[in-house]
Amino acid sequence: MMTHEQLESIAALDAIGAASADEATAFRAHLASCADCRRAREEYEQAVSLLAQDLDPVDPPAQVRDRIFMAIDGRDQTGSADDDNVVDANDRFGISRWWMVAAVLFLALWGWRELSIRVSRERINTREAEIRRLAGENQLLTARNEKLSAEMAALAAQDTRTIALTGQQVSPSASAKVFLEPGQRRAVVFFYNLPTNPSDKSYQLWILRGDQPKPQSAGVFDVIQGGGASISIENLPLATEIKGLAVTLEAKGGVAQPTNTNFFVAGST
Amino acid sequence: MTAAMNTSVEHSSLLPAVAHGDLAAFEQLYDRHASTLYALLLRILANPDDAQEVLQETFVKAWTNAKMFDSVRGSDVAWLISIARSRGIDRLRSRKIRGDREDEAGREVSSSFGFVEKRTGADDAIQSEERQAVRGALAELPDSQRITLALAYFEGLSQSEIAEKLGEPLGTIKTRMQLGMKKLRERLKAYR
Numbered sequence: 102m103m104t105h106e107q108l109e110s111i112a113a114l115d116a117i118g119a120a121s122a123d124e125a126t127a128f129r130a131h132l133a134s135c136a137d138c139r140r141a142r143e144e145y146e147q148a149v150s151l152l153a154q155d156l157d158p159v160d161p162p163a164q165v166r167d168r169i170f171m172a173i174d175g176r177d178q179t180g181s182a183d184d185d186n187v188v189d190a191n192d193r194f195g196i197s198r199w200w201m202v203a204a205v206l207f208l209a210l211w212g213w214r215e216l217s218i219r220v221s222r223e224r225i226n227t228r229e230a231e232i233r234r235l236a237g238e239n240q241l242l243t244a245r246n247e248k249l250s251a252e253m254a255a256l257a258a259q260d261t262r263t264i265a266l267t268g269q270q271v272s273p274s275a276s277a278k279v280f281l282e283p284g285q286r287r288a289v290v291f292f293y294n295l296p297t298n299p300s301d302k303s304y305q306l307w308i309l310r311g312d313q314p315k316p317q318s319a320g321v322f323d324v325i326q327g328g329g330a331s332i333s334i335e336n337l338p339l340a341t342e343i344k345g346l347a348v349t350l351e352a353k354g355g356v357a358q359p360t361n362t363n364f365f366v367a368g369s370t
Numbered sequence: 371m372t373a374a375m376n377t378s379v380e381h382s383s384l385l386p387a388v389a390h391g392d393l394a395a396f397e398q399l400y401d402r403h404a405s406t407l408y409a410l411l412l413r414i415l416a417n418p419d420d421a422q423e424v425l426q427e428t429f430v431k432a433w434t435n436a437k438m439f440d441s442v443r444g445s446d447v448a449w450l451i452s453i454a455r456s457r458g459i460d461r462l463r464s465r466k467i468r469g470d471r472e473d474e475a476g477r478e479v480s481s482s483f484g485f486v487e488k489r490t491g492a493d494d495a496i497q498s499e500e501r502q503a504v505r506g507a508l509a510e511l512p513d514s515q516r517i518t519l520a521l522a523y524f525e526g527l528s529q530s531e532i533a534e535k536l537g538e539p540l541g542t543i544k545t546r547m548q549l550g551m552k553k554l555r556e557r558l559k560a561y562r
Binding site: 158 | 406425426434444447501523532
């Protein structure tokens, strides 16, 4: 390991191009971190130019001047660093070039980072939307599963009774089956061959009770296509109080009491 | 006009103007320094054709690279000399590799830095004054140091090549070279 003094003494040899390869390598590495040696190197380079200035000047032939001016005609002053002989120029250009390279790299990395962040955000947004969609589907499936489970339970219960509803004058081919589970006071009703209801109407199932003069709504449902539909009913009246069931077409969403007696299907217990 | 004023004008840097594409400044730069550079290249290459080619390369490079010049770190002439000397030594080494240097066998080690030919054009008084100052600085160097520096500077020889050529120990050559350079550096500071 060379001392600073040893390296500074190499400055003189380096300026005159007489430093050995090892000396030159060590000195150039040292220059990057030593302002004193950089200054010494510059001063030695200035000093060594005195050797050339001591020579008696000799005028070059006139055609050399002409050739030079022809050569530079239209040539860009880009300061290209293709001349590795120009130590000073290259040192300065090296510094600015590295700054330029560093700046370009910084901008490229910054741009890449920004792009990556934007892409990541878009991916996150897409995934969040997908999660919301799947959560919605999951809710639907859960609800459907609960409904099917209730229907299966109603169908499979030991005390389940079946009530048949038949098509009436407005839809003679329609029918329905009611699976009533008195112990749980719940029922599942399956409808067949009902006409598709208009979009501003809904079918409404009514319970005709023996203990009350007015029918009780058991729910509304739509028949979109194929004439089929099903409905689950919870909290039914006691089975002994149910006299019959009937379906009317009412305003969308249902009404408190039936507005007509045009039953689509009906039946008694 | 006094010598001091003229010297001040002489030392003003032309390269910043050249860097901005100022052809008049470039012409002035050429007129001011071409003879010094040509003398240097003749001294190194000992061949007018090669010297003229390298001189052309030097000025073309000065034109294209003028933006890289930093006047705080040196003078126009020192920068141009650095380019010309590097290119001249490169040309010399490539010729040595080819083995076709015309005067290789007959070249003698000289204690003088001066070239035998004299400038054919008019040498202005200011440059002569500067040259006298430089010569005064160089005259203070012992012959042994001047020869060692000349072999390194004009012939591009390494320390070991100089030691072999002069039949001296390598350490002696290195010491001479460092002492000679230190004296030149001190004289340069005084000269400025």
